[in-house]
Amino acid sequence: MNIAVLGAGNIAWHLSKALIHAGHPVKQIWNRTAEKAVALALEIGADSITHLNQIDADIDLIIIAVSDEAITSVAKELQLLPQQLLVHTSGSTALNVLLPYTQKAGVLYPLQTFSKAVQIDFSQIPIAxxxxxxxxxxxxxxxxxxxxxxxxxINTQQRLMLHTAAVFACNFTNHFYTIAQTLMQQSGLDFNLIRPLIQETAAKVQQILPSEAQTGPAKRNDQLTIQKHLELLQTHTAWKLLYQQISQDIVKMYAKDTSSLK
Structure with a gap:
């Protein structure tokens, strides 16, 4: 199967390499920023193209791996042949956004966080x-x-729910890491102190369900500790509110009582 990848960001970078490793050559790379297309094409041994009308006739599969808001505009510019399959890689965009442009439409959504500098074993990534x-x-x-x-x-609605869950499990969690990093830096503490805790927390949910792994003051409904933390966060109004809201939700889930969390 001959493939063209439209995009040169993190997903396109990793997916292109995985496709080649699986025996499916990526023949062409396009990106609105031509330099990025050239860089990825050189990395994987493909041709870079500057215009979407340059997609070869022998391309079987066209993968749109761009930001969600750009998917439709890219699809509009394509001049598809009847046999070419057009897919996007988005977790939150419906399949039917492609249907005005082709009946051979699909979604290939790899559920993972991608960074170019970090190698990933694609064989272990869930693909919807x-x-x-x-x-x-x-x-x-x-x-x-x-x-x-x-x-x-996985259908469109299920995929949207999966993507929403992934934001909680990955993006929000990483933001909490950043808050922890900032708080520790303000007290002259090294972030390495907390890395073993992060590692153990992530390892636990590989063995048991997150609901079974929950610990901490809110799980115990330990109001004394919670109030100490809230007082410490007085100068961080947004983070104090965030701490309070999340603690309330945990107490509600495990203790069915949020009346004392004011």
Missing amino acids: IEAFDESSTQVLFNLAKALSTKTYY
Whole structure:
């Protein structure tokens, strides 16, 4: 299968390499910033193109790996041939945004956080697929199976819920790491002090469910400790409110009583 990847960001970077490793050559790379397309193309041995009308006729699969807000505008510019399958990689964008431009439409969503500087074993990444017709579904299923041992058919609504859950589990969690980093730096503490705790917390949920792994003052409804923390956060109004709201939610989930968290 000959593939063109539209985009040169983190997902495009990792996905292109994984496709090649799985035996599916990425022939062409496009990006609105031409220099980025050239950089990725040189990295993987593909051709970079400057215009979307330069996609070769022998391309079987076109992967739109751009920001969510750019997917439709990119699709509009394409001049697709009847046999070409068009997919996007978004977790929160519906399949049907592609249907005005092609009936051979699909989604290939790898559930992972990507950074160019960090190597990832793509074979362990869950891949959610969805397609408009049965033949496209089979093509994407076979491709996803070549990339990963964890392939799932997930519809648009389920994928949006999965993406929302991923924001809580990954993006929000990392933001909390950043808050912890800032608080520690303000007290002259090294962030390395807390890294073993982060590692153990992440390791626990590989063995048991998060609801079973919950610990801390809110889980115990330890109001004395909670109030000490809130007082410490007096100068960080937004973080104090965040701490209070999250503590209330944890108390509600485990103790069914938030009346004392004022």
